[in-house]
Amino acid sequence: MQFRTQIPISKSNNPIDYNSKVLSIGSCFAENMAEKFDYFKFQNETNPFGIIFNPVSIEKLFDRVSKQELFGEKDVFFHNERWHSYEVHSDLSNSDRQELLETLNKAITETYKQIKEATHIIITFGTSWIYRNIEKDEIVANCHKVPQKQFAKELLSVEVIQKSIQNTIGAIQTLNPNINFIFTISPVRHIKDGFVENQLSKSHLFTALHQVLKTYNSKFITHNYFPSYEIMMDELRDYRFYNEDMLHPNQIAIDYIWKLFSESHISENSFSIMKEVDEIQKSLRHRSFNPESDQHKKFLANLQQKMKNVEEKWPHIVF
Template sequence: MYFRTQIPISKSSIPIDYNSNILSIGSCFAENMADKLDYFKFQNATNPFGIIFNPLSIEKLFQRVCEKHFFQEKDVFFHNERWHSFEVHSDLSNSDREELLETLNKAITQTYNKLQEATHIIITYGTSWVYRSIENDQIVANCHKVPQKQFCKALLVVDTIQKSIQTTIDLIQVLNPNVKFIFTVSPVRHIKDGFAENQLSKSHLFTALHQVLKTNNSHFMAQDYFPSYEIMMDELRDYRFYSEDMLHPNKVAIDYIWHKFSENYISEDGLLTMQEIEDIQKSLHHRSFNPESEQHQKFLAKLQQKIKLLEKKQPSIKF
């Protein structure tokens, strides 16, 4: 007897292993998954421009990177004693304009290089709601606490999202035709938009994304869809799996979704290496009651031996 529904997930035909080079882009849930990739020592880079929620802003950043369209003074503005760009997250904002521009353009160069060598790109879309600047009619990735009267809020239609996702794919494939894509929709609920509005927003993402996948898969392109939103809504449909704000998945939920991802998207050899790393990570966080004891010194020596053996077997792994 089963007391919950389980989301069927097929084994990926484009699995990740320890030779893979991964770029993760998108909403805050992208960072949750990237934290797991980092913990297990995969070669991963995450959100070089900070958390980005909507498809058009993600597309715009990939266009900048792929075309090496560097930021200029006209692309930044001063507000609340800091310099910002409407195209990136406020984590990159800076009190010095030149430092901000240097950081942004360094991110373009580094991401360009990463894209050229990437084997997998994981893109997590968060919302179809966007804010458009009234002054220049441009969609912003982050409002940076600029007064809301300077923006108009709009819901992206399915056709616009679909074209944006396809353009993002096309831009990347010009630079790296062999890269594999994994798409997902964030399970984080954007209730500030409204309950019905959040569902509508997610629905637009699903419809557009699955239409792109359907079209591209008929051409045998290396693309997958991971159902993180569906797992949260159907398998974990209980508030005990949410953090205090009742909107974001908590640690238990993130661990579970990661487990579902890893068992279907990580290669068999990769899973074995993950187990070795898990044992080492737990040992590294072990606290001894008597750090100076002979027993603990033997434990540390054995641990260092394990680390050296693993790093020799997989040179990309560093502790």
């Protein structure tokens, strides 16, 4: 007897394995999944420009990367004793302008290289709500706590989002026409926008994204939509699966969504390696009551051998 509904998920035709190179971009949920990739020692890069929530800002960055258009002094500004760029997250902000520009331009060149080499790219959209800088008449990725009066809040239309996603795909494919796209909508609700407004925002993302997938699906290499939002809202509809803020998925939910992602988008041949890596990771976290005991020394020697065996088979893995 089933006491919950389960979301059907199609298996990827080109799943991720330990030879794959994955780039993850987007909202904070992209970071949750990237932590899992890191834990299991896949070749993964995440949010080189920090967390980005809206599709237009993601498009703008990929356009800049594809053209290798470096950041200049006109692209940064000083506020609250730090230099910022409206195109990236505040995690990259710096008290020194030149250091910020060097960080941003290093991210441009490295992301260019990563896209050229990547086998898979995962893009997670978070919201359709954007803030437009009134003076520059430009959509920003982050307001950096600049006074709100300098921005106009807008809801992106389905048409604008659809065009933005198409442009993002185009910019990436100019660098790597064989890359596999995986899209998802973040299950995190943006309640600060309002409950009704959050639903409206997500609905615009869904409509635009699925219209793009319907139109362009034959050009992609894999089945490319993962229903993380649907899993959270339906299979995990109980608040015991949320953090204390009742908005972000907790570790149980993240683990469950990762499990479903693994089953659908990771090669079955990789499962045995993932199990080995998991055992090593758990052993590395083990704390002995008696570090000087013969038993613990044998445990460490055995662990070192396991690590050596995995690292010899997969040179990119380093514990």
